[in-house]
Amino acid sequence: MNHHMITTANSLEGYKVVRTLGIVRGIVVRSRSILGNLAAALQILVGGNITLYTELCEQTRQDAFEHMVRHAEELGANAIIGFRYDATEIASGVTEVLAYGTAVIVEKSW
Numbered sequence: 551m552n553h554h555m556i557t558t559a560n561s562l563e564g565y566k567v568v569r570t571l572g573i574v575r576g577i578v579v580r581s582r583s584i585l586g587n588l589a590a591a592l593q594i595l596v597g598g599n600i601t602l603y604t605e606l607c608e609q610t611r612q613d614a615f616e617h618m619v620r621h622a623e624e625l626g627a628n629a630i631i632g633f634r635y636d637a638t639e640i641a642s643g644v645t646e647v648l649a650y651g652t653a654v655i656v657e658k659s660w
Contacts, residue, residue, distance in 0.1 A: 551619055555629040556651070562629055565656040571625045575650040576617025580610045581643050607647075611635060614649040627653035 633651035
């Protein structure tokens, strides 16, 4: 699936939804390592962007996104509309990231 066929909007400009396949999701649960926490603590002392956590968050979101895309492809979708992220801390230092949207089949509108 082309990533330009994934949108937070409820439609894709220039395309019409011909079939809705349902909700798709990608879930990733990650924890911070002790070493990562120590390194981040040093960055906290200095101030500014805590790059270790930024990288962890970005990678976790990317992984959840890719799981969602695979789920949509398994259903036969060629697009995802209404795409969103959600995150929940489920235990101290353990976070769930959810990527979700609606899998659809779209055709070029003329």
